Amino acid sequence: MLKTLRFILGDQLSRELASLRDIDAGTDVVLMAEVMDEATYVRHHKKKIAFVFSAMRHFATELQDRGYQVDYRRLDDRQYGKSLRATLVQAVKRHRPDRVVVTEPGEWRLLTDMRDWQSACGRPVEIRDDDRFLCARKQFNDWFDAQKQPRMEYFYRQMRRQTGYLMVADKPAGGRWNFDTENRNPLKDNVELPAIKQFRPDAITADVLTLVDERFADHFGELTPFRFAVTRSQALAVLRHFIANALPRFGDYQDAMLQDERFLFHSILSLYLNIGLLTPREVCDRVENAYQSGHVPLNCAEGFIRQIIGWREYVRGIYFHEMPDYADNNYFSAQGKLPVFYWTGETDMNCLHQVISQTRDEAYAHHIQRLMITGNFAMLAGVAPGEIHDWYLRVYADAYEWVELPNTLGMSQFADGGLLGSKPYAAGGNYINKMSNYCQHCRYKVSAKSGPDACPFNYLYWDFLIRNRDQLEHNRRLAFPYKHLARMSEERIAQIHRDSRRFLQSL
Secondary structure, eight states, rough: OOEEEEETTTOOOOOOOOGGTOOTTHHHHHHEOHHHHHHHTOOOOHHHHHHHHHHHHHHHHHHHHTOEEEEEOTOOSSSOOSSSSHHHHHHHHHHHOOOOEEOOOSSHHHHHHHHHHHHHHHEEEEOOOOOTTSSSSHHHHHHHOOOSOOOHHHHHHHHHHHHHHTETEEEGGGGGGOOOGOOOOOEEEOOOOOOOOOOOOHHHHHHHHHHHHHHTTTSOOOSSSSOOOSSHHHHHHHHHHHHHHHHHHHHHHTTOOBBBBBTTOOOOHHHHHHHHHSSSHHHHHHHHHHHHHSSSSSSHHHHIIIIIIIIHHHHHHHHHHHHGGGGGOOOOOOOOOTTTTTHOOOSSSSSHHHHHHHHHHOOOOHIIIIIIIHHHHHHHHTHHHHHHHHHHHHTTOOHHHHHHIIIIIIIIIIITTSOOOSOOOOHHHHHHHHOSSGGGGGBBTTOOOOTTOOOHHHHHHHHHHHHHHHHHOOOGGGGGHHHHHHHHHHHHHHHHHHHHHHHHHHO
Protein backbone atom coordinates (compact mmCIF):
# COMPACT_ATOMS: atom_id res chain seq x y z
CA MET A 1 0.00 0.00 0.00
CA LEU A 2 1.34 3.42 -0.99
CA LYS A 3 2.29 5.83 1.77
CA THR A 4 1.42 9.33 0.63
CA LEU A 5 2.56 12.67 1.99
CA ARG A 6 -0.20 15.23 1.37
CA PHE A 7 1.10 18.80 1.51
CA ILE A 8 -1.66 21.34 2.27
CA LEU A 9 -0.98 25.03 1.73
CA GLY A 10 -2.22 27.82 3.95
CA ASP A 11 -5.07 28.85 1.65
CA GLN A 12 -6.27 25.28 1.06
CA LEU A 13 -8.12 24.64 4.33
CA SER A 14 -10.91 22.51 2.88
CA ARG A 15 -11.67 18.92 3.84
CA GLU A 16 -12.97 18.49 0.27
CA LEU A 17 -9.62 19.56 -1.19
CA ALA A 18 -8.59 17.43 -4.18
CA SER A 19 -5.36 16.30 -2.50
CA LEU A 20 -7.27 15.03 0.56
CA ARG A 21 -10.13 13.34 -1.22
CA ASP A 22 -8.65 9.79 -1.29
CA ILE A 23 -6.61 10.03 1.92
CA ASP A 24 -5.92 6.84 3.88
CA ALA A 25 -5.90 7.66 7.59
CA GLY A 26 -3.91 4.54 8.32
CA THR A 27 -0.90 5.22 6.11
CA ASP A 28 -0.91 8.81 4.86
CA VAL A 29 0.51 11.92 6.48
CA VAL A 30 -0.81 15.46 6.05
CA LEU A 31 1.95 18.06 6.01
CA MET A 32 1.22 21.69 6.89
CA ALA A 33 3.73 24.44 7.60
CA GLU A 34 4.03 28.05 8.61
CA VAL A 35 7.02 29.30 6.61
CA MET A 36 8.77 32.62 6.73
CA ASP A 37 9.06 32.96 2.95
CA GLU A 38 5.28 32.93 2.55
CA ALA A 39 4.78 35.48 5.33
CA THR A 40 7.37 37.85 3.92
CA TYR A 41 7.62 37.51 0.11
CA VAL A 42 5.60 40.65 0.48
CA ARG A 43 5.33 42.12 3.96
CA HIS A 44 1.77 41.06 4.69
CA HIS A 45 -0.51 42.89 7.08
CA LYS A 46 -0.07 41.56 10.61
CA LYS A 47 -3.76 40.60 10.79
CA LYS A 48 -3.48 38.55 7.60
CA ILE A 49 -0.53 36.55 8.92
CA ALA A 50 -2.37 35.93 12.20
CA PHE A 51 -5.56 34.95 10.35
CA VAL A 52 -3.81 32.44 8.09
CA PHE A 53 -1.66 30.87 10.83
CA SER A 54 -4.58 30.58 13.25
CA ALA A 55 -6.88 29.08 10.61
CA MET A 56 -4.12 26.61 9.64
CA ARG A 57 -3.61 25.50 13.24
CA HIS A 58 -7.32 25.05 13.78
CA PHE A 59 -7.65 23.09 10.53
CA ALA A 60 -4.75 20.81 11.51
CA THR A 61 -6.43 20.17 14.88
CA GLU A 62 -9.69 19.28 13.13
CA LEU A 63 -7.89 16.78 10.90
CA GLN A 64 -6.17 15.22 13.91
CA ASP A 65 -9.52 14.96 15.72
CA ARG A 66 -10.84 13.05 12.72
CA GLY A 67 -8.04 10.51 13.04
CA TYR A 68 -5.58 11.75 10.42
CA GLN A 69 -1.82 11.89 10.93
CA VAL A 70 -0.76 15.53 10.70
CA ASP A 71 2.82 16.80 10.63
CA TYR A 72 2.38 20.49 11.46
CA ARG A 73 5.46 22.69 11.38
CA ARG A 74 5.11 25.92 13.35
CA LEU A 75 7.12 29.01 12.57
CA ASP A 76 8.90 28.76 15.92
CA ASP A 77 9.80 25.06 15.60
CA ARG A 78 13.50 24.28 15.94
CA GLN A 79 13.75 22.24 12.77
CA TYR A 80 12.15 24.78 10.55
CA GLY A 81 12.04 25.06 6.76
CA LYS A 82 12.21 28.66 5.61
CA SER A 83 10.43 27.83 2.34
CA LEU A 84 7.73 25.37 1.29
CA ARG A 85 10.25 23.46 -0.80
CA ALA A 86 12.70 23.12 2.11
CA THR A 87 9.85 22.03 4.38
CA LEU A 88 8.84 19.32 1.92
CA VAL A 89 12.39 18.03 1.53
CA GLN A 90 12.75 17.73 5.31
CA ALA A 91 9.35 16.01 5.63
CA VAL A 92 10.23 13.44 2.95
CA LYS A 93 13.34 12.54 4.93
CA ARG A 94 11.28 12.13 8.11
CA HIS A 95 8.35 10.14 6.72
CA ARG A 96 9.86 8.38 3.69
CA PRO A 97 6.64 8.42 1.64
CA ASP A 98 6.23 6.66 -1.69
CA ARG A 99 4.78 9.78 -3.26
CA VAL A 100 3.69 13.36 -2.58
CA VAL A 101 0.25 14.73 -3.48
CA VAL A 102 -0.52 18.45 -3.65
CA THR A 103 -3.27 20.70 -4.98
CA GLU A 104 -2.16 23.40 -7.40
CA PRO A 105 -1.54 26.74 -5.69
CA GLY A 106 -3.30 29.99 -6.49
CA GLU A 107 -0.15 31.95 -7.27
CA TRP A 108 2.04 31.61 -10.34
CA ARG A 109 5.33 31.89 -8.44
CA LEU A 110 4.34 28.88 -6.28
CA LEU A 111 3.07 26.86 -9.22
CA THR A 112 6.38 27.38 -11.00
CA ASP A 113 8.29 26.29 -7.91
CA MET A 114 5.96 23.34 -7.26
CA ARG A 115 6.63 21.90 -10.71
CA ASP A 116 10.23 21.36 -9.59
CA TRP A 117 9.43 19.80 -6.21
CA GLN A 118 9.74 16.27 -7.58
CA SER A 119 13.40 16.71 -8.44
CA ALA A 120 14.01 18.49 -5.12
CA CYS A 121 12.52 15.81 -2.86
CA GLY A 122 13.28 12.69 -4.90
CA ARG A 123 9.69 11.40 -4.88
CA PRO A 124 6.90 11.54 -7.46
CA VAL A 125 4.84 14.70 -6.89
CA GLU A 126 1.26 14.66 -8.18
CA ILE A 127 -0.21 18.14 -8.68
CA ARG A 128 -4.00 18.00 -8.73
CA ASP A 129 -6.36 20.61 -10.16
CA ASP A 130 -7.99 22.92 -7.63
CA ASP A 131 -11.63 22.03 -8.22
CA ARG A 132 -12.98 24.25 -5.45
CA PHE A 133 -13.67 26.73 -8.25
CA LEU A 134 -16.77 26.42 -10.43
CA CYS A 135 -14.91 26.96 -13.71
CA ALA A 136 -11.90 24.77 -14.46
CA ARG A 137 -8.89 26.50 -15.93
CA LYS A 138 -9.15 24.59 -19.22
CA GLN A 139 -12.83 25.43 -19.49
CA PHE A 140 -12.09 29.12 -19.01
CA ASN A 141 -9.20 29.06 -21.51
CA ASP A 142 -11.39 27.39 -24.15
CA TRP A 143 -14.15 29.97 -23.63
CA PHE A 144 -11.76 32.93 -23.55
CA ASP A 145 -9.85 31.90 -26.67
CA ALA A 146 -13.10 31.52 -28.62
CA GLN A 147 -14.24 35.09 -27.90
CA LYS A 148 -13.58 38.00 -30.24
CA GLN A 149 -13.83 40.40 -27.31
CA PRO A 150 -14.01 38.57 -23.97
CA ARG A 151 -16.06 40.31 -21.28
CA MET A 152 -17.00 39.26 -17.79
CA GLU A 153 -20.71 39.88 -18.42
CA TYR A 154 -20.85 37.20 -21.12
CA PHE A 155 -18.80 34.78 -19.03
CA TYR A 156 -21.16 35.43 -16.12
CA ARG A 157 -24.19 34.56 -18.24
CA GLN A 158 -22.55 31.30 -19.25
CA MET A 159 -21.84 30.51 -15.60
CA ARG A 160 -25.46 31.24 -14.71
CA ARG A 161 -26.58 28.74 -17.32
CA GLN A 162 -23.97 26.21 -16.21
CA THR A 163 -24.81 26.40 -12.51
CA GLY A 164 -28.52 27.12 -12.81
CA TYR A 165 -28.33 29.92 -10.24
CA LEU A 166 -31.25 32.38 -10.51
CA MET A 167 -32.49 30.73 -13.69
CA VAL A 168 -36.04 29.89 -14.76
CA ALA A 169 -35.62 27.19 -17.39
CA ASP A 170 -33.12 28.84 -19.76
CA LYS A 171 -34.04 32.42 -18.84
CA PRO A 172 -32.66 34.62 -16.03
CA ALA A 173 -34.98 35.15 -13.08
CA GLY A 174 -36.75 38.48 -13.38
CA GLY A 175 -36.07 38.63 -17.11
CA ARG A 176 -32.67 40.32 -16.69
CA TRP A 177 -29.17 39.02 -16.24
CA ASN A 178 -27.89 42.01 -14.32
CA PHE A 179 -29.53 44.31 -11.75
CA ASP A 180 -26.47 46.50 -11.27
CA THR A 181 -28.38 49.72 -11.98
CA GLU A 182 -30.44 49.06 -8.83
CA ASN A 183 -27.33 48.47 -6.71
CA ARG A 184 -25.77 51.94 -6.71
CA ASN A 185 -27.68 53.75 -4.00
CA PRO A 186 -25.86 56.10 -1.63
CA LEU A 187 -26.33 55.32 2.04
CA LYS A 188 -27.91 57.86 4.36
CA ASP A 189 -26.82 58.34 7.95
CA ASN A 190 -30.18 57.18 9.30
CA VAL A 191 -30.16 53.71 7.68
CA GLU A 192 -29.81 51.07 10.39
CA LEU A 193 -26.70 48.96 9.84
CA PRO A 194 -26.31 45.34 10.97
CA ALA A 195 -23.59 44.41 13.42
CA ILE A 196 -20.83 42.22 12.04
CA LYS A 197 -20.32 38.68 13.28
CA GLN A 198 -17.10 38.55 15.28
CA PHE A 199 -15.26 36.11 17.52
CA ARG A 200 -13.02 36.34 20.54
CA PRO A 201 -9.59 34.75 20.11
CA ASP A 202 -9.30 31.31 21.70
CA ALA A 203 -6.07 29.84 23.08
CA ILE A 204 -4.77 28.84 19.65
CA THR A 205 -5.39 32.28 18.20
CA ALA A 206 -3.91 33.96 21.29
CA ASP A 207 -0.66 32.01 20.77
CA VAL A 208 -0.58 33.08 17.14
CA LEU A 209 -1.18 36.72 18.03
CA THR A 210 1.78 36.59 20.41
CA LEU A 211 3.96 35.02 17.70
CA VAL A 212 2.97 37.63 15.10
CA ASP A 213 3.47 40.46 17.56
CA GLU A 214 6.98 39.23 18.27
CA ARG A 215 8.11 38.20 14.78
CA PHE A 216 6.29 40.68 12.52
CA ALA A 217 6.04 43.80 14.65
CA ASP A 218 7.41 46.00 11.85
CA HIS A 219 4.79 44.89 9.30
CA PHE A 220 1.95 47.19 8.29
CA GLY A 221 -1.31 47.27 10.21
CA GLU A 222 -2.89 46.83 13.61
CA LEU A 223 -2.96 43.33 15.04
CA THR A 224 -5.79 43.86 17.51
CA PRO A 225 -8.67 43.77 17.95
CA PHE A 226 -8.67 40.43 16.13
CA ARG A 227 -12.19 39.22 15.37
CA PHE A 228 -12.01 37.07 12.23
CA ALA A 229 -13.47 33.59 12.04
CA VAL A 230 -10.68 30.99 12.02
CA THR A 231 -12.60 27.71 11.72
CA ARG A 232 -15.11 26.34 9.25
CA SER A 233 -17.90 26.36 11.82
CA GLN A 234 -17.21 30.01 12.57
CA ALA A 235 -17.08 30.87 8.86
CA LEU A 236 -20.46 29.18 8.38
CA ALA A 237 -21.80 31.28 11.26
CA VAL A 238 -20.60 34.43 9.45
CA LEU A 239 -22.36 33.26 6.28
CA ARG A 240 -25.63 32.62 8.13
CA HIS A 241 -25.40 35.99 9.88
CA PHE A 242 -24.80 37.81 6.59
CA ILE A 243 -27.75 36.18 4.83
CA ALA A 244 -30.09 36.80 7.75
CA ASN A 245 -29.08 40.37 8.58
CA ALA A 246 -27.22 42.07 5.72
CA LEU A 247 -27.98 40.41 2.39
CA PRO A 248 -31.57 41.79 2.18
CA ARG A 249 -30.06 45.31 1.80
CA PHE A 250 -26.67 44.37 0.35
CA GLY A 251 -27.59 44.95 -3.28
CA ASP A 252 -29.09 48.38 -2.71
CA TYR A 253 -26.01 49.73 -0.95
CA GLN A 254 -23.11 47.57 -2.13
CA ASP A 255 -21.36 50.57 -3.71
CA ALA A 256 -21.98 53.00 -0.83
CA MET A 257 -19.42 54.38 1.64
CA LEU A 258 -20.07 56.05 4.98
CA GLN A 259 -17.80 57.97 7.33
CA ASP A 260 -16.56 55.81 10.24
CA GLU A 261 -18.72 52.82 9.17
CA ARG A 262 -16.41 50.11 7.95
CA PHE A 263 -18.56 47.12 7.02
CA LEU A 264 -22.05 48.37 6.10
CA PHE A 265 -24.00 45.51 4.49
CA HIS A 266 -20.93 43.65 3.19
CA SER A 267 -20.37 39.97 3.92
CA ILE A 268 -16.60 39.91 4.65
CA LEU A 269 -16.77 36.36 3.21
CA SER A 270 -13.91 36.78 0.73
CA LEU A 271 -11.43 35.95 3.52
CA TYR A 272 -13.07 32.59 4.11
CA LEU A 273 -13.66 31.76 0.45
CA ASN A 274 -10.07 32.54 -0.48
CA ILE A 275 -8.59 30.46 2.33
CA GLY A 276 -10.91 27.49 1.81
CA LEU A 277 -13.13 27.59 4.91
CA LEU A 278 -16.13 28.17 2.63
CA THR A 279 -16.78 27.07 -0.94
CA PRO A 280 -18.33 29.25 -3.65
CA ARG A 281 -20.98 26.66 -4.36
CA GLU A 282 -22.29 26.44 -0.81
CA VAL A 283 -22.31 30.23 -0.48
CA CYS A 284 -24.29 30.65 -3.72
CA ASP A 285 -26.63 27.79 -2.80
CA ARG A 286 -27.59 29.51 0.44
CA VAL A 287 -28.01 32.89 -1.19
CA GLU A 288 -30.28 31.46 -3.86
CA ASN A 289 -32.30 29.62 -1.21
CA ALA A 290 -32.75 32.92 0.61
CA TYR A 291 -34.08 34.47 -2.60
CA GLN A 292 -36.38 31.54 -3.37
CA SER A 293 -37.83 31.69 0.15
CA GLY A 294 -38.62 35.40 -0.23
CA HIS A 295 -36.13 36.55 2.41
CA VAL A 296 -33.90 38.38 -0.07
CA PRO A 297 -34.93 40.50 -3.10
CA LEU A 298 -33.64 39.50 -6.52
CA ASN A 299 -31.33 42.48 -7.02
CA CYS A 300 -29.50 41.63 -3.78
CA ALA A 301 -29.16 37.92 -4.57
CA GLU A 302 -28.09 38.59 -8.15
CA GLY A 303 -25.57 41.27 -7.18
CA PHE A 304 -23.93 38.95 -4.69
CA ILE A 305 -23.94 35.80 -6.83
CA ARG A 306 -22.48 37.81 -9.73
CA GLN A 307 -19.48 38.69 -7.58
CA ILE A 308 -18.87 34.99 -6.86
CA ILE A 309 -19.59 33.08 -10.06
CA GLY A 310 -18.95 36.01 -12.37
CA TRP A 311 -16.19 38.27 -11.19
CA ARG A 312 -14.29 35.94 -8.82
CA GLU A 313 -14.14 33.10 -11.34
CA TYR A 314 -13.37 35.48 -14.19
CA VAL A 315 -10.36 37.15 -12.60
CA ARG A 316 -8.93 33.77 -11.66
CA GLY A 317 -9.31 32.65 -15.27
CA ILE A 318 -7.64 35.82 -16.56
CA TYR A 319 -4.78 35.41 -14.09
CA PHE A 320 -3.78 31.90 -15.17
CA HIS A 321 -4.51 32.55 -18.84
CA GLU A 322 -2.23 35.59 -18.97
CA MET A 323 0.56 34.84 -16.50
CA PRO A 324 3.48 35.26 -16.14
CA ASP A 325 3.59 38.27 -18.47
CA TYR A 326 0.41 39.84 -17.09
CA ALA A 327 2.20 41.28 -14.05
CA ASP A 328 4.39 43.46 -16.32
CA ASN A 329 1.51 45.32 -17.98
CA ASN A 330 1.71 49.12 -17.83
CA TYR A 331 -0.57 50.49 -20.54
CA PHE A 332 -0.13 54.14 -19.54
CA SER A 333 3.62 53.80 -18.86
CA ALA A 334 3.00 55.16 -15.37
CA GLN A 335 6.18 55.52 -13.31
CA GLY A 336 5.09 57.40 -10.17
CA LYS A 337 5.91 56.28 -6.64
CA LEU A 338 3.17 55.31 -4.20
CA PRO A 339 2.58 58.27 -1.86
CA VAL A 340 3.76 57.75 1.71
CA PHE A 341 0.26 58.36 3.04
CA TYR A 342 -0.81 54.96 1.70
CA TRP A 343 1.13 53.58 4.68
CA THR A 344 0.25 56.23 7.27
CA GLY A 345 -3.23 57.44 6.32
CA GLU A 346 -1.99 60.97 7.00
CA THR A 347 -3.56 63.03 4.23
CA ASP A 348 -6.03 65.91 4.11
CA MET A 349 -8.08 64.00 1.53
CA ASN A 350 -10.68 62.56 3.87
CA CYS A 351 -11.81 59.74 1.58
CA LEU A 352 -8.28 58.38 1.36
CA HIS A 353 -7.69 58.96 5.06
CA GLN A 354 -10.83 57.00 5.91
CA VAL A 355 -10.11 54.03 3.62
CA ILE A 356 -6.39 53.74 4.42
CA SER A 357 -7.00 54.05 8.17
CA GLN A 358 -9.66 51.35 7.91
CA THR A 359 -7.27 49.17 5.91
CA ARG A 360 -4.57 49.63 8.55
CA ASP A 361 -6.96 48.70 11.37
CA GLU A 362 -9.03 45.94 9.76
CA ALA A 363 -6.97 44.52 6.85
CA TYR A 364 -10.23 45.02 4.96
CA ALA A 365 -12.00 47.54 2.74
CA HIS A 366 -14.89 46.80 0.40
CA HIS A 367 -14.61 46.73 -3.37
CA ILE A 368 -15.68 50.33 -4.08
CA GLN A 369 -13.31 51.71 -1.45
CA ARG A 370 -10.50 49.81 -3.14
CA LEU A 371 -11.55 50.57 -6.72
CA MET A 372 -12.82 54.14 -6.57
CA ILE A 373 -10.76 55.61 -3.72
CA THR A 374 -7.28 54.07 -3.36
CA GLY A 375 -7.18 52.57 -6.86
CA ASN A 376 -8.72 55.55 -8.63
CA PHE A 377 -6.32 57.97 -6.95
CA ALA A 378 -3.27 55.86 -7.83
CA MET A 379 -4.29 55.71 -11.49
CA LEU A 380 -5.10 59.44 -11.71
CA ALA A 381 -1.80 60.30 -10.01
CA GLY A 382 0.23 58.13 -12.41
CA VAL A 383 1.48 55.65 -9.82
CA ALA A 384 3.34 52.70 -11.36
CA PRO A 385 0.97 49.68 -11.45
CA GLY A 386 3.52 47.45 -9.72
CA GLU A 387 3.64 49.85 -6.77
CA ILE A 388 -0.11 49.79 -6.11
CA HIS A 389 -0.24 46.04 -6.84
CA ASP A 390 2.38 45.45 -4.16
CA TRP A 391 0.40 47.61 -1.71
CA TYR A 392 -2.88 45.78 -2.24
CA LEU A 393 -1.17 42.41 -1.86
CA ARG A 394 0.40 43.51 1.41
CA VAL A 395 -2.49 45.19 3.16
CA TYR A 396 -5.63 43.05 2.70
CA ALA A 397 -6.36 39.82 4.51
CA ASP A 398 -8.19 38.37 1.49
CA ALA A 399 -5.43 39.24 -1.02
CA TYR A 400 -3.87 36.37 -2.96
CA GLU A 401 -2.21 37.14 -6.26
CA TRP A 402 -4.67 35.18 -8.43
CA VAL A 403 -7.50 37.49 -7.36
CA GLU A 404 -5.61 40.65 -6.42
CA LEU A 405 -3.39 41.10 -9.49
CA PRO A 406 -6.13 41.16 -12.18
CA ASN A 407 -8.34 43.33 -9.97
CA THR A 408 -5.47 45.80 -9.50
CA LEU A 409 -3.68 45.87 -12.85
CA GLY A 410 -6.77 45.18 -14.93
CA MET A 411 -9.80 46.71 -13.28
CA SER A 412 -8.33 49.32 -10.94
CA GLN A 413 -5.39 50.63 -13.02
CA PHE A 414 -6.40 49.65 -16.60
CA ALA A 415 -2.76 48.67 -16.97
CA ASP A 416 -3.68 45.75 -19.25
CA GLY A 417 -5.18 48.17 -21.79
CA GLY A 418 -8.71 46.79 -21.58
CA LEU A 419 -8.24 43.04 -21.40
CA LEU A 420 -10.19 42.76 -18.14
CA GLY A 421 -12.47 45.80 -18.31
CA SER A 422 -13.74 47.92 -21.16
CA LYS A 423 -12.80 51.30 -19.66
CA PRO A 424 -10.69 52.76 -16.87
CA TYR A 425 -12.58 53.33 -13.62
CA ALA A 426 -11.55 56.96 -13.41
CA ALA A 427 -13.70 59.47 -11.56
CA GLY A 428 -13.53 62.91 -10.03
CA GLY A 429 -14.80 64.09 -6.71
CA ASN A 430 -18.46 64.11 -7.76
CA TYR A 431 -18.63 60.31 -7.78
CA ILE A 432 -17.12 60.09 -4.29
CA ASN A 433 -19.52 62.78 -3.06
CA LYS A 434 -22.49 60.93 -4.53
CA MET A 435 -21.61 57.55 -3.06
CA SER A 436 -20.34 58.65 0.36
CA ASN A 437 -20.42 61.38 2.97
CA TYR A 438 -16.62 61.62 3.04
CA CYS A 439 -16.60 64.98 1.27
CA GLN A 440 -18.71 66.58 4.01
CA HIS A 441 -15.82 66.07 6.45
CA CYS A 442 -12.96 67.02 4.11
CA ARG A 443 -10.83 70.15 4.14
CA TYR A 444 -10.98 70.22 0.33
CA LYS A 445 -14.10 71.44 -1.47
CA VAL A 446 -15.61 68.95 -3.86
CA SER A 447 -17.53 71.77 -5.56
CA ALA A 448 -14.31 73.63 -6.43
CA LYS A 449 -12.66 72.66 -9.71
CA SER A 450 -9.33 74.46 -9.40
CA GLY A 451 -7.05 76.09 -6.90
CA PRO A 452 -5.46 74.90 -3.63
CA ASP A 453 -8.84 74.28 -1.94
CA ALA A 454 -10.31 72.20 -4.78
CA CYS A 455 -10.75 68.45 -4.38
CA PRO A 456 -7.60 66.96 -5.98
CA PHE A 457 -9.68 64.26 -7.65
CA ASN A 458 -11.36 66.96 -9.76
CA TYR A 459 -8.29 68.25 -11.60
CA LEU A 460 -6.37 64.94 -11.47
CA TYR A 461 -9.26 63.29 -13.34
CA TRP A 462 -8.95 65.71 -16.27
CA ASP A 463 -5.17 65.64 -16.16
CA PHE A 464 -5.33 61.84 -16.48
CA LEU A 465 -7.61 62.06 -19.54
CA ILE A 466 -5.42 64.72 -21.15
CA ARG A 467 -2.09 62.95 -20.75
CA ASN A 468 -3.55 59.61 -21.89
CA ARG A 469 -5.63 61.02 -24.75
CA ASP A 470 -3.92 58.91 -27.41
CA GLN A 471 -4.75 55.66 -25.60
CA LEU A 472 -8.30 56.55 -24.52
CA GLU A 473 -9.88 59.10 -26.84
CA HIS A 474 -11.41 56.47 -29.11
CA ASN A 475 -12.87 54.39 -26.28
CA ARG A 476 -16.60 54.72 -26.88
CA ARG A 477 -17.32 54.54 -23.15
CA LEU A 478 -15.30 57.72 -22.69
CA ALA A 479 -16.89 59.64 -25.55
CA PHE A 480 -18.77 62.06 -23.27
CA PRO A 481 -15.82 63.26 -21.14
CA TYR A 482 -13.64 63.67 -24.22
CA LYS A 483 -16.35 65.76 -25.91
CA HIS A 484 -16.41 67.90 -22.78
CA LEU A 485 -12.62 68.13 -22.83
CA ALA A 486 -12.67 69.29 -26.45
CA ARG A 487 -14.78 72.29 -25.40
CA MET A 488 -12.39 73.36 -22.63
CA SER A 489 -10.43 76.55 -23.09
CA GLU A 490 -6.66 76.55 -23.25
CA GLU A 491 -6.56 78.47 -19.98
CA ARG A 492 -8.73 75.88 -18.24
CA ILE A 493 -6.45 73.07 -19.46
CA ALA A 494 -3.37 75.02 -18.35
CA GLN A 495 -4.96 75.46 -14.91
CA ILE A 496 -5.59 71.71 -14.68
CA HIS A 497 -1.91 71.07 -15.42
CA ARG A 498 -0.77 73.67 -12.87
CA ASP A 499 -3.01 72.31 -10.12
CA SER A 500 -1.98 68.72 -10.85
CA ARG A 501 1.75 69.50 -10.87
CA ARG A 502 1.50 71.52 -7.67
CA PHE A 503 -0.43 68.83 -5.86
CA LEU A 504 1.64 65.85 -7.05
CA GLN A 505 4.90 67.62 -6.22
CA SER A 506 3.58 68.25 -2.71
CA LEU A 507 3.32 64.49 -2.15
